[in-house]
Amino acid sequence: MSLDTRSVTLHLGLIAALIVLGFVLPTYHQGNLARILVLATYAVGYNVLFGYTGLLSLGHAMFFAAGMYGCGLAMHLGGVTVIPALVIGLICAAALSAVVALLALRTIGVAFMIVTLMFAQSVYLTALYLGEWTGGDEGFVIAQASRQIAGYALTDPLTRYYAALSLFAIALLITARMMQMSFGRVLIGVRENEERTRMLGYDVFRHKLAAVVISGTIAGAAGAGYAVLFGYVGATFASVQYSIFPLLWVLLGGMGTTIGPLVGVAFMFYLIDYASGITNAYMLIAGAVLVLLTLFARAGIVGEIRNRWAPWLP
Amino acid sequence: MLAILEGAVGASVLALTALGLSLVFGVMRVVNVAHGEFFMLGAVVAWFVSTSIAGHPAIGFLAALAIAPLIAGAVAVLVDRLILKNVAYDPEATIVGTIGVLYILQQSALMIYGPEARPVEPPFSHRIALPWLEWGENGLAFFYPWGLSITSYKLFVIAAAISILLAFWLILSRTRLGLIMRATQMDRETALAFGIPVQRVYSIVFGLGAALAALAAVLIVPIQQAHYLMGHDPLLLSFIVVIIGGLGSVRGTIFAALLIGMSDGVISVFLSPTLSKILATLLVALVLVFRPQGLYGKKMA
Numbered sequence: 340m341s342l343d344t345r346s347v348t349l350h351l352g353l354i355a356a357l358i359v360l361g362f363v364l365p366t367y368h369q370g371n372l373a374r375i376l377v378l379a380t381y382a383v384g385y386n387v388l389f390g391y392t393g394l395l396s397l398g399h400a401m402f403f404a405a406g407m408y409g410c411g412l413a414m415h416l417g418g419v420t421v422i423p424a425l426v427i428g429l430i431c432a433a434a435l436s437a438v439v440a441l442l443a444l445r446t447i448g449v450a451f452m453i454v455t456l457m458f459a460q461s462v463y464l465t466a467l468y469l470g471e472w473t474g475g476d477e478g479f480v481i482a483q484a485s486r487q488i489a490g491y492a493l494t495d496p497l498t499r500y501y502a503a504l505s506l507f508a509i510a511l512l513i514t515a516r517m518m519q520m521s522f523g524r525v526l527i528g529v530r531e532n533e534e535r536t537r538m539l540g541y542d543v544f545r546h547k548l549a550a551v552v553i554s555g556t557i558a559g560a561a562g563a564g565y566a567v568l569f570g571y572v573g574a575t576f577a578s579v580q581y582s583i584f585p586l587l588w589v590l591l592g593g594m595g596t597t598i599g600p601l602v603g604v605a606f607m608f609y610l611i612d613y614a615s616g617i618t619n620a621y622m623l624i625a626g627a628v629l630v631l632l633t634l635f636a637r638a639g640i641v642g643e644i645r646n647r648w649a650p651w652l653p
Numbered sequence: 654m655l656a657i658l659e660g661a662v663g664a665s666v667l668a669l670t671a672l673g674l675s676l677v678f679g680v681m682r683v684v685n686v687a688h689g690e691f692f693m694l695g696a697v698v699a700w701f702v703s704t705s706i707a708g709h710p711a712i713g714f715l716a717a718l719a720i721a722p723l724i725a726g727a728v729a730v731l732v733d734r735l736i737l738k739n740v741a742y743d744p745e746a747t748i749v750g751t752i753g754v755l756y757i758l759q760q761s762a763l764m765i766y767g768p769e770a771r772p773v774e775p776p777f778s779h780r781i782a783l784p785w786l787e788w789g790e791n792g793l794a795f796f797y798p799w800g801l802s803i804t805s806y807k808l809f810v811i812a813a814a815i816s817i818l819l820a821f822w823l824i825l826s827r828t829r830l831g832l833i834m835r836a837t838q839m840d841r842e843t844a845l846a847f848g849i850p851v852q853r854v855y856s857i858v859f860g861l862g863a864a865l866a867a868l869a870a871v872l873i874v875p876i877q878q879a880h881y882l883m884g885h886d887p888l889l890l891s892f893i894v895v896i897i898g899g900l901g902s903v904r905g906t907i908f909a910a911l912l913i914g915m916s917d918g919v920i921s922v923f924l925s926p927t928l929s930k931i932l933a934t935l936l937v938a939l940v941l942v943f944r945p946q947g948l949y950g951k952k953m954a
Contacts, residue, residue, distance in 0.1 A: 395745055442942050449684050449744055450941055453892060457938035460889065464931045579885075583752055590749065620763045626756025633740055633750040 343519070346597070346653040350515055353598060354508045361500045369500050375601075375608050376503040377564050378584075380510045382592070382600030384557030385585035387514055390594035391523065392550040393530030397452045397582050398459030399558050401439070404466065404577035406432040406559025408473065411572035414481050416472065421488050425563050432559020433552060435462075440551035444544065456582070463577040478573025486570055499568050506564045507601070510557050515597045515653060517553075526550055530595075558585075580622075587625060590632050593641030597653045602640050657915065662807045662876070664914020665814030666869045668907050670887050671894035672821065673865030675906040678895065680838045680858045683742060686751040688866055689888025690758035691729060695721040695867025696773075696879040697766050703773050711776035714875070721871045722864035728758075729863030733856045742855075755884075762881040770883075775806040775875035810872050817868065818907060825903065834858060893937045 357376070364372065381403055388394050410428030413419040419427065443454045467475050486493045493499050517523045525546050528536040537543045566572050575581070584607075585600075592603025607625070615621040636643055645652040674688045698721040703713030732754055740746035825831035837844045837854045845851050866887070877883070894913050898905030913933070924932075 395748070397748075442939070445942050449748070452748060453684070453896065454938050454941050457892075457934045457941070461931050461934040461938070464927055464934065468925070468927045468931060586749065586752075618764060620760035622756045623760035623764070626753045626758075626760060629753030630736060630750055630757065631753075633746050633753065634736060637746070 345651055346515065349653065350511060350597065354504070354511070357504050361497065361504065366496050369496050371608065371612070373496075373500045373503040373568065375605050376507040377561055377568060378588070378608070379601040379604040380507045380564065381558050381561035382585050382588040382604050383507070383510045383514055384554045384561060386589045386594065386600050387557065388550050388554035389586065390589055390596070390599070391518060391530060392526045392547060394547065394550070395452050395586070396455040397586070398439075398455030398457075399555070399585050400577050400579070400581035401459040401462035402432045402436050402555035402558040403562035403581060404462060405435040406562030407566045407572055407576055408466065409559070410563035411479070411481055411566040412472065414485055414566075415479055415572070421486065421493070421567055425560075425567065428563030428566070429556060429559055432562065433556045436552045436555025436559075437548075439555070440548050444547050444551065456579070459577070459582050460579070463574060463579075466574040466577050473572070473574065476574050478571060478575070481566060481570045481572065483570065486567060493568055494570070503564065503568055506560065510560065511597065514557070518597070518653070522546070522549070587629060589639070591628060591639055593639030593643070593645070596639070596641040596645060599639055599641040606640065658807070660915040661811050664911050665811045666873045667887070667890055667894060667914045668910035669814055669817060669869035669872075670866045671891040671898075671906050671910050672818070672903065673862035674891045675895045675898070675903060676865070677859055677862035679903070680834055681742060681855050682744065683737060683747045683859075684744070684751070685859070685862065686748055686888070687732070687754040687758060688862070688891060689884030689886075690755050691725045691863035692866040692870045692887045693762060693881060693884035694725045694728065694758060695870030696874040696883060697762055697881070698724050698867070699871045699874050700766075700771050700773050700879040710774040714773075714776040717773075717871050718868070722867045725867035726860035726864035730856050730860040733859040737855075737859070738852065759881055759884065766881055768881065770878040770880035772878045773874045775804070777805060806875060810876070813872055814869075821865075822903075830857075889934070893933060896937055896941050
């Protein structure tokens with residue numbers, strides 16, 4: 340099989356397997372997996388910037404939150420239905436990421452990380468400050484009755500699972516396709532050697548800008564999806580912790596691999612699920628995993644598999 | 654007046670914390686995201702020490718002042734040896750690694766120390782009422798309103814911070830250790846060629862940075878309380894200070910700490926604390942975007 344057919348088979352096979360899993364799994368794991376798929380969409384978005392373009396952002400929670408609040412507030416206060424609310428969420432995330440990109444991309448390296456961290460922090464504080472509308476730390480719940488598309492209630496576990504799966508599948512296929520096109524190749528070029536890419540005549544700044552906006556918009560789609568599917572919007576999702584999570588997931592799964600984000604989220608989700616049964620200090624596990632990853636497996640799970648056994652993995 | 658004094662307490666503690674962060678960044682080019690957790694560690698150790706030593710609170714406090722920086726420094730040296738050294742001080746890897754350290758320290762504190770905030774008794778505390786001028790029935794008169802007072806301990810914090818900063822400045826500019834640290838900061842390769850044990854200098858610097866944060870925490874803990882999440886705000890503020898002051902510039906750091914600490918005390922009188930934090934973080938982000946060398950620093954190549 341050629342490289343392209345292999346990767347198409349892998350992605351379609353993964354999605355098919357996930358469709359089948361929806362019927363087989365017990366309700367508890369079905370709910371978990373729906374959450375994992377939405378968070379994996381967030382990680383896929385993060386991977387576009389971090390894994391492929393090589394830009395480490397410490398503030399992606401602001402894009403996730405922009406999608407979430409844009410969508411959630413439109414439904415909660417504006418009485419908008421699900422589909423237009425999702426679109427509003429996407430627009431909010433895209434607009435915010437464009438503004439942040441224009442400013443933050445003037446810096447590089449460590450400064451870029453700190454600038455994104457600072458912007459995310461001010462978005463988080465703004466969400467707290469506007470507590471009258473956002474409910475601050477406690478957040479708000481979106482009415483169950485409004486969470487439905489064309490008569491299908493998104494509160495039903497099976498429907499919710501497939502809605503989450505569609506969201507993830509769209510994000511996965513878009514990014515997988517994008518990375519095969521010349522646009523994606525240039526992004527990898529920027530990651531590997533920015534100067535050389537510029538010398539070859541590519542407009543590096545515009546490619547980076549596009550990468551931030553695409554990445555931020557996918558993250559926002561995940562945030563909006565989370566609001567609609569799980570009916571809860573809160574400032575926690577804008578906090579530093581939710582900027583660190585996607586970094587952790589992508590590192591764990593394998594940066595710059597298409598299926599790495601999903602693997603990372605699923606692994607981490609069940610690890611924390613297991614750990615929180617033992618101790619309330621479950622973030623200790625996350626910390627330990629981060630340290631171990633930086634020391635021993637910089638490529639992550641899928642990355643290590645690719646390095647050792649399957650060099651064709653996309 | 655009161656706002657300025659309260660601001661000075663915050664500023665002096667902030668200056669110590671930020672100096673630790675700035676030192677580590679300046680010499681090692683490492684952004685220590687776990688810096689706030691060393692601050693927290695100092696406070697928590699201070700609580701353990703002061704509660705386990707019976708007698709006058711001042712004895713426990715003095716013991717904490719000695720023990721907390723030592724423990725934080727030792728932990729930091731361990732982090733340097735086990736993690737930072739093994740990733741060859743690669744900027745991105747150290748950031749991810751120290752984020753890991755942040756969670757490990759914070760959550761370990763949660764497990765061992767618990768989720769409660771606990772106070773540490775100050776070694777001494779007298780209320781000093783400040784006079785206030787106002788037009789009364791008999792013309793201009795002094796009076797002493799209840800809210801307008803400061804404890805002697807707070808004045809002590811300011812004095813202690815100033816003397817520590819001075820001592821630190823003397824070490825850096827007058828001793829051999831300071832010379833070696835400055836040499837390493839300027840040019841790592843040349844320092845190595847001149848036989849300076851750069852690896853050991855890095856360990857010392859990383860430990861010293863953490864110890865400064867812990868020292869600041871011991872000073873502040875009788876005013877605030879020790880809590881396992883208390884490292885967050887000092888981290889953010891120290892970042893702000895170090896960035897405004899110019900990354901790695903000691904003089905700029907102290908200057909910026911005074912500026913930020915004072916204005917924090919004064920602004921929060923007029924604006925809500927959340928709003929002033931929003932403005933401060935946005936401002937810092939913009940400083941970093943448009944003037945990456947900081948307000949005080951020199952342009953770096």
